[in-house]
Each structure stands twice: as C-alpha cells, then as structure tokens.
Amino acid sequence: MHADLEKLLSLGRITPALAEKLDCISPGHYCFHSTWGAGKVISWNLPAKKLVIDFEENPEHEIALEFAPRILEFIGDDHFLAKRYEDPEFLISLAADDPVELVRLTLKGYGNSLTPEKLEAALKGTVIAEDKWKNWWDKVRAMLRTNVQFMMPTRKGERITLRTNMLSRAQAALEDYGKAADLKAKVRVLDSVKMENVVSEPEAVNTLIQAVNADVCNGGSLALQQVLELAILRDDLIAAVKNTEAAETSCSLRSLVENGIEDVERFAEILNSMPAVRQKCVYAVLPEIFGDSWTEKTLELFDASGARAVGEIAKFLIEQGQEKTFIKHLKHSLLRQTLPAESLIWICRQRNDAAKPLFGIPVGIAMLSLIEQDHMDGGPNRMLRLKNLFMEDKNMIQEMIRKQDVAEVRQFAKMLYNTSAFSEQDRGALMARVISVFPDLHSIVLDAMVDTSDKPEPVFVSWESLEARKKELEELVNVKIPENLHNKKISRAEGDLRENGGYQDAKEVEKVLNRRRAELEHALSLARGTDFTVTDTSRAAMGTKVTLQPLGGGNPVVYTILGAWDTNPEKHIVSYLSQVGKELTGKKVGDQVKIVPMDGDKKKVFTITAIEAAF
Incomplete structure (x- = not known):
C-alpha cells in the first residue's frame, strides 16, 4: 500500500476499505482515458483531492479525485496499454518481428477477447502507422487463422478470442462448434476447418461428426438450408477420416433432399442461398432419388x-x-x-x-x-x-x-x-x-x-390522380421553371460560362424540367377522369375487384383494377393497362388466368372466384 495511505490509515482518518480503493489509483499505477489514451499517475494531493496523470495524448493533466473513477479505467502493470505507455518501441519492434505475439499480448490485456475494430483502435496510429495498417493486418489475420491458439470471427460483430487452454486443431474445432450459438454459426465453424489439418485426429473428429449429426437430425425443416449444409460438411468429415459406421446415418443428405424438394419453390430459394460447391452436392443426389x-x-x-x-x-x-x-x-x-x-x-x-x-x-x-x-x-x-x-x-x-x-x-x-x-x-x-x-x-x-395513322387513344384515370398531375404541372410552370430561369440569369451574370458550375447546373435542370413539362402536358391531353362506377360485374373490368385463388393451393389474392395512374402494389391495385390488368379484363368467374403476381417474379395460374364493384 502507498505510504501516504498507510499514514492516513494509522491515524484513523480513512477506513481500510477506502484505503484499498485509493491504492488502485496511487502514483505509479496505470489508467486509460477514451480520448487521451494510456496514462500513469505521477503524483497526488489527497488533502486537495487531486491527481496528476501523464497521458499519451495529454501530459501531466490534473483531475479531481472524485471524477477519476467515472472517466478512467485503471489497469494493471502487465496490461497491453501499460506496456504501450512505458515502452512503445518494444511493441513497434514486436509488430515487425513477431506480430502474432503482439496480438496475443493485446488480447490478454483485454480479457483474451476483442472485436477486430477494437484491436485496430488499440494498435493503429500508435504501434502501427495508419498508412501501413491494412497491409499489416491482412498478413497477420492470415497467420492467426492458421494458429489454433486464436478463435477468429466468421462474421461482423464477432470477437477474436485467445484460447486459455492448449488444444489440437480438431479439439479446437470441436470446442468452437459446441460454443456456436445457432446452426448458422455452426456452419461457419465447420467452414473454417481444413480437412488436411484434422485427419490425423480421428477420435476428436468422430466426436465432432456425432455432434454435427445430432444437429442434422434435430435441425427441423425451418432451418433446412443450415441442415443441408451441415449434412454436406458432416459427410466431408466422414470421408476425411474414412468412418464407415458414421456414414450409415438415418439423416442422410439424400433423405433430407427427398423430403425438402417436395416444395420446389421453397427448395429453390434455399439452394440459391447456398455456396456453389454445396449446391453441387445436392444436385448430385437427384438422380438417386428420382431415377429416370x-x-x-x-x-x-x-x-x-x-x-x-x-x-x-x-x-x-x-x-x-x-x-x-x-x-x-x-x-x-x-x-x-x-x-x-x-x-x-x-x-x-x-x-x-x-x-x-x-x-x-x-x-x-x-x-x-x-x-x-x-x-x-x-x-x-x-x-x-x-x-x-x-x-x-x-x-x-x-x-x-x-x-x-x-x-x-x-x-x-x-x-x-x-x-x-x-x-x-x-x-x-x-x-x-x-x-x-x-x-x-x-x-x-x-x-x-412515329405512327401518325391514328390519333392516340385516351387513358382513363381517377379524378384524384388527374388533379395531382395537374397540380404538378402548375407547380412546374409557375414555380420551378421560373425559379430555375432566375437562377440561370444570376449565374450567367457571373461571367465565363464554361467554368461557371452554377450556370451549367441550371442548364441541366432546365432540360429536366422542360422534359417533365412536355411529358405531363402530353399525358394530361390524353387523360380522362372517371370515378370507376360499374353496374355490370359479370366480367372483370376497370372499376372491379377480382378475387383469385392459386391453382396449386394457398391463400386467395384480391386485385382491384383502376386507372392508368392509380397503381398501388401494397394495396394490390393495378392499372387496366398493366399486364395483370389486361389479363384480367374480360374474364368471368371460373376462368383461369396466368399472371405474374405483384409479390412475385414468375407466372402462376389462378382461378377467378369472385368479381365485385371496387367502390
């Protein structure tokens, strides 16, 4: 305990518990501040309740004793940050001569675990120059992946972890697999296993095979993609160690594919999310399942x-x-x-x-x-x-x-x-x-x-959409175009039009506005407003609501056919000019139609089960 504290303790001015707490921040101890970096307490004044700390980025800074526990993290003498404070040159030489040891030392200071982002923050700009960080880390990361002492992340947000126990590669894979949070994480663990590194450890690999097989058998249909991938990776392990007993499983890849492929569309979606090399394994069992x-x-x-x-x-x-x-x-x-x-x-x-x-x-x-x-x-x-x-x-x-x-x-x-x-x-x-x-x-x-043989046919739109486009045209003519013309004149007055960015921008905006004006004027000249009132609902037409039942089963879908400008995918409202609208128009209850649903990208067959007025 610091001599100042022993004196106060002997005089009865502080309690033993307080003395123990204060000893952690006594001169000679190390700390860390999120802005100023690592630091060392160089002196204190207990009666005045002041600390003087020498930070990496703020030398000899005075802090009130009462604020110290709130803003500082006090660290041990063997912490990486303490070493960075006392002997940065040693760490710099370690980065060049033994970078794996530098990472090990850094992780150890942070409880054996850090995200790659936190590791970068600890080393970049202090131990490793900022402009050299990327090349250095790319090389070191590859070295760490081959070192069983380190558990490397397989996706963003995961940590680099330093193992506290000495394990073989197969034992490490088994430990990582057991710690994985879900089936996706377990697939990533097996992905990182190199077969040539574990085949010499058949006992550990066989234990891993048993664990994987249990997950394959218990995975369920909701996680079919991960179950299929685990089954393929399991079979790779079985082949690597030539375990004929493990190969005789009730949860074979063939049985999984045979059960899963009954719903072809869902199975296709699953395959589309799988790596190509595993897709091939699935396709390879199709001849066995379906024969000719x-x-x-x-x-x-x-x-x-x-x-x-x-x-x-x-x-x-x-x-x-x-x-x-x-x-x-x-x-x-x-x-x-x-x-x-x-x-x-x-x-x-x-x-x-x-x-x-x-x-x-x-x-x-x-x-x-x-x-x-x-x-x-x-x-x-x-x-x-x-x-x-x-x-x-x-x-x-x-x-x-x-x-x-x-x-x-x-x-x-x-x-x-x-x-x-x-x-x-x-x-x-x-x-x-x-x-x-x-x-x-x-x-x-x-x-x-250009075909001038016939006049363009009118298009029918709702009164609401017609008014909306009229207002858009009015705003163009009365507000946006005049404003841009004014901006163009001001920019032109600044001289040298070739180097005048404001003038060039105004010219481009002018083209866009005039083009939109022409489009709106043409569209409005053809538009005819309507309230979609219909009295005949014997056939689908503009102003009707059509109920469709998928031919292969499933929930019915209702489409409302309205005007050319009234499409709303969320409400299943289609234009009478759209492909769906054209396919439905003229059809009656009982007819079948083949359309691409608004929530899909492939044609499906539907039966019309009801037609009613939209309003």
Missing part, C-alpha cells in the same frame, strides 16, 4: 431458382450429358414466354457458350416484355437486373440482331423504342446500337417510332 425422371425435377428447380442457383443447375445438367434436353426445355419456355428473368440473364451471359443455340431476338423480346410488365405494374423494380444488362452489356443488342431477319429486327426496334420503362436518353442509346448493325434500317426504325 431426375432431369425433369432438376428443370423444375431451374425454373424456380434465383441468380446463384440458375448457373449451377445449368452447369450440372450439361456436365451430366443433358445439354440437348436442357436447351429444348429453354426453347419451349421461350416460345411460351414463361422464362423468368434469371434464366434470360443466364442465356445472355452464356450466349457464346452453352446458350448459343438460344440467343437471338426472341430472348430480347422476352426481356423487354418482363421489363415493361414490371414497369406497368408499378412494382418495386424487380427487373432492374434485366434493365442494367441491356444498358451495361455494350455488345449484347448488336450480337442479338446480327444475321437476323430485317422484319424481326424492325419489330424488336419498335418495341424497344416504344417502351416507357427506359428513359428517353437510354432508349436513344439502345436504338443507336440497333442502327449501328443495320444502318439501312434507319428510316424503317423512324417509321416504327
């Missing part, structure tokens, strides 16, 4: 799958010698225009390889149809990947139309130009690609762009 009909079941999965699974399923079918069957299936779906967006994207990506027999104008028309349908439905832009593919793949359109019949190209060009799903600028860029391949079609394309 495995190809048909795999094609069902393909049609229901997302971006990641589509490519892997296609690759598997081709590797299994089913390329002709696969291409035939795609051609048939293309003719019926039932190919989902991800399949069309795969065709475009593989147009010079596996999908070469399929690539052509029909693919482009199918893509445009989905984009236009999504745009008309007013949905959450589900076809953005298709739109981006059109714009970003600079050679796709040229390759699509090259060596094609002029009449088909003309039809495609007209469809491309007339779509409202692309901006005017983007349509112009896409049309330029068409004309670059068929220069002689310039006049034909122009004819397709």
Whole structure:
C-alpha cells in the first residue's frame, strides 16, 4: 500500500476499505482515458483531492479525485496499454518481428477477447502507422487463422478470442462448434476447418461428426438450408477420416433432399442461398432419388431458382450429358414466354457458350416484355437486373440482331423504342446500337417510332390522380421553371460560362424540367377522369375487384383494377393497362388466368372466384 495511505490509515482518518480503493489509483499505477489514451499517475494531493496523470495524448493533466473513477479505467502493470505507455518501441519492434505475439499480448490485456475494430483502435496510429495498417493486418489475420491458439470471427460483430487452454486443431474445432450459438454459426465453424489439418485426429473428429449429426437430425425443416449444409460438411468429415459406421446415418443428405424438394419453390430459394460447391452436392443426389425422371425435377428447380442457383443447375445438367434436353426445355419456355428473368440473364451471359443455340431476338423480346410488365405494374423494380444488362452489356443488342431477319429486327426496334420503362436518353442509346448493325434500317426504325395513322387513344384515370398531375404541372410552370430561369440569369451574370458550375447546373435542370413539362402536358391531353362506377360485374373490368385463388393451393389474392395512374402494389391495385390488368379484363368467374403476381417474379395460374364493384 502507498505510504501516504498507510499514514492516513494509522491515524484513523480513512477506513481500510477506502484505503484499498485509493491504492488502485496511487502514483505509479496505470489508467486509460477514451480520448487521451494510456496514462500513469505521477503524483497526488489527497488533502486537495487531486491527481496528476501523464497521458499519451495529454501530459501531466490534473483531475479531481472524485471524477477519476467515472472517466478512467485503471489497469494493471502487465496490461497491453501499460506496456504501450512505458515502452512503445518494444511493441513497434514486436509488430515487425513477431506480430502474432503482439496480438496475443493485446488480447490478454483485454480479457483474451476483442472485436477486430477494437484491436485496430488499440494498435493503429500508435504501434502501427495508419498508412501501413491494412497491409499489416491482412498478413497477420492470415497467420492467426492458421494458429489454433486464436478463435477468429466468421462474421461482423464477432470477437477474436485467445484460447486459455492448449488444444489440437480438431479439439479446437470441436470446442468452437459446441460454443456456436445457432446452426448458422455452426456452419461457419465447420467452414473454417481444413480437412488436411484434422485427419490425423480421428477420435476428436468422430466426436465432432456425432455432434454435427445430432444437429442434422434435430435441425427441423425451418432451418433446412443450415441442415443441408451441415449434412454436406458432416459427410466431408466422414470421408476425411474414412468412418464407415458414421456414414450409415438415418439423416442422410439424400433423405433430407427427398423430403425438402417436395416444395420446389421453397427448395429453390434455399439452394440459391447456398455456396456453389454445396449446391453441387445436392444436385448430385437427384438422380438417386428420382431415377429416370431426375432431369425433369432438376428443370423444375431451374425454373424456380434465383441468380446463384440458375448457373449451377445449368452447369450440372450439361456436365451430366443433358445439354440437348436442357436447351429444348429453354426453347419451349421461350416460345411460351414463361422464362423468368434469371434464366434470360443466364442465356445472355452464356450466349457464346452453352446458350448459343438460344440467343437471338426472341430472348430480347422476352426481356423487354418482363421489363415493361414490371414497369406497368408499378412494382418495386424487380427487373432492374434485366434493365442494367441491356444498358451495361455494350455488345449484347448488336450480337442479338446480327444475321437476323430485317422484319424481326424492325419489330424488336419498335418495341424497344416504344417502351416507357427506359428513359428517353437510354432508349436513344439502345436504338443507336440497333442502327449501328443495320444502318439501312434507319428510316424503317423512324417509321416504327412515329405512327401518325391514328390519333392516340385516351387513358382513363381517377379524378384524384388527374388533379395531382395537374397540380404538378402548375407547380412546374409557375414555380420551378421560373425559379430555375432566375437562377440561370444570376449565374450567367457571373461571367465565363464554361467554368461557371452554377450556370451549367441550371442548364441541366432546365432540360429536366422542360422534359417533365412536355411529358405531363402530353399525358394530361390524353387523360380522362372517371370515378370507376360499374353496374355490370359479370366480367372483370376497370372499376372491379377480382378475387383469385392459386391453382396449386394457398391463400386467395384480391386485385382491384383502376386507372392508368392509380397503381398501388401494397394495396394490390393495378392499372387496366398493366399486364395483370389486361389479363384480367374480360374474364368471368371460373376462368383461369396466368399472371405474374405483384409479390412475385414468375407466372402462376389462378382461378377467378369472385368479381365485385371496387367502390
């Protein structure tokens, strides 16, 4: 105990409990402040209740004794921060000569556990220069992953942990697996296990296999993705240690796939979230399960799958010698225009390889149809990947139309130009690609762009949406355009228009405002307001509410057909001009329709069970 405290204690001026507390902050002890860094108490004045602390970033700073416990963390002599205060040069040399030991020393000071962000805060800028941190940490992190003494995080938010007991690699994997909070975390633990490092420890690996197998058998259908991944990783462990007894499990990968694939759409979603290497393991058991009909079941999965699974399923079918069957299936779906967006994207990506027999104008028309349908439905832009593919793949359109019949190209060009799903600028860029391949079609394309034989048909809208657009036009004409013109004049007066950013911005805004004004004026000239009053509900029409029952079972869905500007996906309100609206219009109770639901991206068959007035 500090001599000053012993004197006060002997005089009876402080209690033994208080003396013990004060001794922790006596001169010579270390502390940490979140702003000023590590520090050392160099002196105190107990009667005045003052401490003088020498911080890394604030030398010889005086602090009131009563505030010290609130703002300071007092640390031991062996703490990393104390070592950083006393001998930073030693730590700097350690960072270069033995970086793993530096990390071990740092973790030990923080209770053997730190997030990577906290570790960075402790070392960056003090022990390791800020501009060298990234390269240093990338190298050290790789070293730590191969060192069994460290438990490394597998996702953001997890900690780097220093093991307090000496374990082999297999024993460490077993310990980490047992500590994992859920099945996802257990998958990540097994992901980090390198088979070549654990095969020499069959006893520990067999114990790990038993633990994994128990989770596979008890995982349940709600966590099917993790159960499948654990089963695959379990089988890898079994193969590594050649454990024939463990291979004879009732929870085989085959049985899991056989039970899970009954709901094809859900199973496809699960596969789409799995790494490619594990998807292959699932596909490999399909021939065992379905025998001669495995190809048909795999094609069902393909049609229901997302971006990641589509490519892997296609690759598997081709590797299994089913390329002709696969291409035939795609051609048939293309003719019926039932190919989902991800399949069309795969065709475009593989147009010079596996999908070469399929690539052509029909693919482009199918893509445009989905984009236009999504745009008309007013949905959450589900076809953005298709739109981006059109714009970003600079050679796709040229390759699509090259060596094609002029009449088909003309039809495609007209469809491309007339779509409202692309901006005017983007349509112009896409049309330029068409004309670059068929220069002689310039006049034909122009004819397709302008058709003056008939006057445009009126569009019907609700009175509310009509008034909203009128107000928007009024604000443009009376407020926004005059304001921008005023800003343009002020900027112009500043001189040198080429270097005048304000003037250039005002010019760009002027173009946008005038273009929007023209769009609104044209739209309002065609618009006809209505209250959607209907008296005949024998058939679906504008102003009706249509109840649909999915053919394969499930909850019914109700669509309300209203005007061109009244789409509301959340309330299942569709425009009579949308693809869904067109499919429903004219149908009666008992009829079947094949549409893409507003909450999906693939066509489904529904039966109309009721039609009633919307209002």
